[in-house]
Amino acid sequence: MRNETNNQEIDSREHCFSKVPVPEEILDWLKVNSVLSIVLSDYKKRGSSFEDILQNDARIVSYEKSEIILRKGDYGGSVLIPIEGTVRVNLEQSQEHRFARKSKLEKRSWFSAIGQLFKKKKTQETFSRVVSQEEISGSAGRKPRLNTDIDKFVSQNLTRRIGIGEIFGEIAALRRCPRTASVFAGTDCKLVEIRWQGVRDLLARSNEFERFLEDIIGDRRHQIFSFVNMIQNLSEDVQRTISSKAVFERHGSDDWNRNFRKVINSDKSLLDQEAVVLNQGHHMDGLYVVLNGFARVTRKDGGQESTTGYLRPGDVYGLKELTRMDERGEDEVAFHTIRAVGALDLVIIPKSDFNEHVLPEIQKGIETGRSNEEGYISRELLDFFVDRRIVNGNQTMIIDLNRCTDCDDCVKACAVTHGGNPRFIREGHRHAELMVATACMHCADPVCLVGCPTGAIHREANTGNVIITTNECIGCGTCVESCPYNNIRSVEIHDAAGNPIINLETGKPALKATKCDLCIDQPSGPACANACPHDALHRVDFSDISKVTRVIEKITG
Amino acid sequence: MTIRQPKPLILLGLILVFFVIQNYLDIKSGELVSLAYESGWLLLGSFIILALYGMRKKFPFLPIGKTSSWLQLHLGIGLLSGYLFLVHSGFAWPQGSFEVALYFIYLLLMGSGFIGWFIMRWLPKPMRADVENLHPSRIPFRRSEILEEADALVLKVEEGALSERIIMGYTEVIRPFLNARPGLLHSKRHNELEIPTPIVQKLALYLPPSILFSTESSRPFHKLIREKSDLDRMIVHQRWIRGWLFLHVPLTAVLFILIALHIFLVLGFSSGGAS
Incomplete structure (x- = not known):
């Protein structure tokens, strides 16, 4: 009888963060002893209660001593609150390599690569190794861990203990940027993990909590600059000074990847649907640095507005205007309009700080926005790339x-x-003589990574490629749904005998997500580009406008 | 037609190889028998390199240069082999049936190769000119859909003065066309109606097409005929793009057999004099 009730409860929690509800006593504890007590101080009851939100968007996670909780550089869509044990954050940059993901995908030897030709081709994804039920359901206890004596590590290196009831992981969860530090379990510990949707709901209901989080982010936000070319080389003090005066803004919609198809198919002009960040002809108040997402750069000539470039994470806008302002000593206006394409996080460094701290440091060769002023790429083509968010692609x-x-x-x-199972479809969006195939683009803003419960889909630190570690994937389909380009698929997996592997918990065939892995384990790199006899297939990195231009020139002649 | 400049390294390499071979053959040109041997072995070497291109395509995962570079090398060596072939044959017409066969097969192989190269460069653009957003594998499904749509349309033709003729035209001309598979060449297009001219001529027996396609109920037929003819053009183009290989590959196999026989005969009957 008790089991039946449990099963019903589990079924009704299909869309919740966890199938297991958060125990009442932990909810009560959180209300009093954690940062979430701030939420209750001015909680506006609209729709869901505090408890409802946590029951829907929170779960309890456990880690054993020395297990890695967060990795610097990984993407994550949740915040964590320790409720038991010791959790520590690594502050030693030189020790970060200990936290790095051990790549399981080593390059094959030529002998092994040639051996692939003689393997029997299967019409479905087949695993020759034994796949355990724990792996399928995600309950496998294999969490990455620090392979060192943890007590010695703590005594010899600079780490900080995150107190019980404190919050961490909020920058990545709310700004959708990579984790800014690595966190590990100093002892066996338990944490409450709240996914970003839940944090967003709590923020919407409590001004106090919003102010509290903004303060925390403000204190740590200089860390965000570690991903921005122009600023990462400045000293930490200068970065702190800049970040304390900088204005952080967010434009557009967080869910752009989910409503992307609706937006491009709507009758309304895309320009009208995109939030304006800066208007052409308006006063330049500072340097615009893109932290996340994309921006369209347009220019109005003779009443007609057309796309002249785009901005990607790490790009800046306003350098020309501000430099000219500095040279001439008079106010300058923006030469272009900037619009948020999807969700855009940016930071505006006020012009006085820019002049004082950044301008002297600017050297030749610093990447700015990707402009097309030379006109190598037609404006229609540029529109096509920006409208379809193809500029997100690194490959x-x-x-x-x-x-x-x-x-x-x-x-x-x-x-x-x-x-025997290709990982892409030779079909996709077309523009004149060019087609963007349905293949993983290894995006600059990999929205597929956000929300992966096991971290199976991740960005490789060395190459920047977005890879799925198959044995960590539990086939939940979050990445499949998140990818706005339909470039990830869920496939049923089979054992060596060709029989489908069944998830005994659900009674359904077990799934795994698959996508292009750029042939990371092959001696040659991407086999598709190698195989094309007509030089018709190109892998294009949109962060390098010169390469994009070269390919487009090749195609359009 | 899109032709790109050859990759400089490959071009340079081929020119260098040409001059080295030329110089080597010049030295050997005094010794007639030896020249035939040397050029023969060089020719065999070039054939082997040409055949390696097919092998390279089987190993896309090996870092041994892009297949597109290999294709350029294949084309360059193909040209070089032509020169070597002429040197080997002494710039003379073949004598005897075996030599004629060898000569003829080689010319066919080389010709099919260059025609293939031309087809590959020229046809992709017209192939996609009419059918933009359809994967080739979906063509058969779309063709059956077109036939079904047309069959449904004809049932809706309202009774009237022209209805009988429209139905006749549909049964005798349009439906057989929609049901037919294309051949190796596509039909000429009618200037105004942009559908195959033979269809227009056949339909004229029942109704002038300008009248047939002008009524509300018959206009969709024109759209379907046009779509089917566009699909046919795509299929025809694809047949040519793939079809030339059905000549080139078997000819390669035949040539290798003949070369093996040629070497066997030359070495077997030279009674040591040549060496």
Whole structure:
């Protein structure tokens, strides 16, 4: 009888963060002993109660001593609050390598690569190794851990204890940027993890909590600059000074990836749907640095507004205007309009601080925005790239339709290197003689990473490629739903005998997410690009405008 | 047609190889028998390199240069082999049936290769000119859909003065066309109606097409005929793009057999004099 009640409870929690509810006593404890007590001090009861929000968006997680809780550079969509044990944050940059993900994908030898040709091709994803039920359901106890004596590590290195009831992980969760520090379990510990949707709901209901989090982020926000080319080389003191005076802004919608298709198919002009960040002709109040997301740069000439460039994470806008202002000693206006494409997080460094701290440090070769002032790429094509958010790609697969003969050698090559199952579709958005294939673009803003419960989908530290560690994937489909480009698929997995592996908990076939892995384990790199005999398939990094231009020139002649 | 400049390194390498071979053959040109041997072995070497291109395509995961670079090398060596072939044959017409066969097969192989290269560069653009957003694998499904749509349309033709003729035209001309598979060449297009001219001519027996496609109920037929003819054009283009390989690859196999026989005969019957 008790089991039946439990099962019903579990079924009704299908859309919750965890199938297991947060125990009442822990909720009560949180209300009194954690930062969440601030929420209750001015909680505006609109719809859901505090308890409802936590029951829906929180779960209890446990870590054993020396296990890694957060990795610097990983993406995450949740905040954590320790409720038991010791949790520590590493402050020694030199020790970060200890937290780095151990790449399980080593390059194959030539012998092993050639061996792939003789393997029997399967029509489905097959695992020759035994896949445990724990791996399928995500209850496997394999969490990454620090391979060192943890007490010695703590005594020899600079770490800070995160107090019981304190909050951490909020910058990455709320700004959707990579984790800014690595956190590990100093002893066996328990934490409450709240996904970003829950934090957003709490923020909407408590001004006090919003102010509290902003203060915390403000104190730590200089860490955000570690990902911005122009500022990362400045000293930490200067970064702190800049960040204390800088204005952080967020434009557009957090859920852009979910409503992306609706937006591009709507009758309204895309320009009208995008939030204006800066208007052409308006006073330049500072340097605009993109932290996350994308911006469209447009210019109005003769009444007609057209796209002239785009900004990606780490790009800046306003350098030209501010430099000219400095040279001439008079106020300057913005030469272009900046619009948020999807969600855009940016920081505006006031012009006085820019002049004092950043301008002297600016050296040749610093990346600014990706402008197309030379006009190598047609404005229609630029619109196509920005409208479809293709500028997000670091490895976008672009096919020259004037040269592609439909021979499918690229697909066959992909199949050979992935056990007979190609990881991309040679179809996609078209513009004139160019097609963007349905293949993972290894995005600059990898929205697929946000919300992965096991961290199976991650960005490789060395290469920047977005990779799925298959044995950590529990097939929940979060990344599949999050990818706005339909570039990730859920597939049923089979054992060596070809039988589907069943998740005994749900009674359904077990799933895993698959996508292009850029042939990370192959001696050659991406087999698709290697295989094209007609030089029709290109992998394009939109952060490098010169390379994009070269490819477009090749295609359009 | 999109032709790109050859990769400089490959071009430079080929020119260098050409001059080295030329110089080597010049030295050997005094010794007629030896020249035939040397050029023969060089020719065999070039054939082996040409055949390696097919092998390279099987190993896309090996870091041995992009397949597109190999194709350029394949084309360059193909040209070089032509020169070597002429040197080997002494710039003379073949004599005897075996030599004629060898000569003929080689010319066919080289010709098919260059025609193939031309097809690959020229056809992709017109192939996609009419059908933009359809994957080739979906063509058969779309063709059956077109036929179903047309069959449904004809049932809706309202009774009237022209209805009988429209139905006749549909049964005798339009439906067989929609049901037919394209051949190796596509039909000429009618200038105004942009559908195959033979269809327009056949339909004229029942109704002038300008009248047929002008009524509300018959206009959709024109759209369907046009779409089917566009799909046919795509299929025809694809047949050419793939079809030339059905000549090139078997000819390669035949040539290798003949070369093996040629070497066997030359070495077997030279009674040591040549060496």
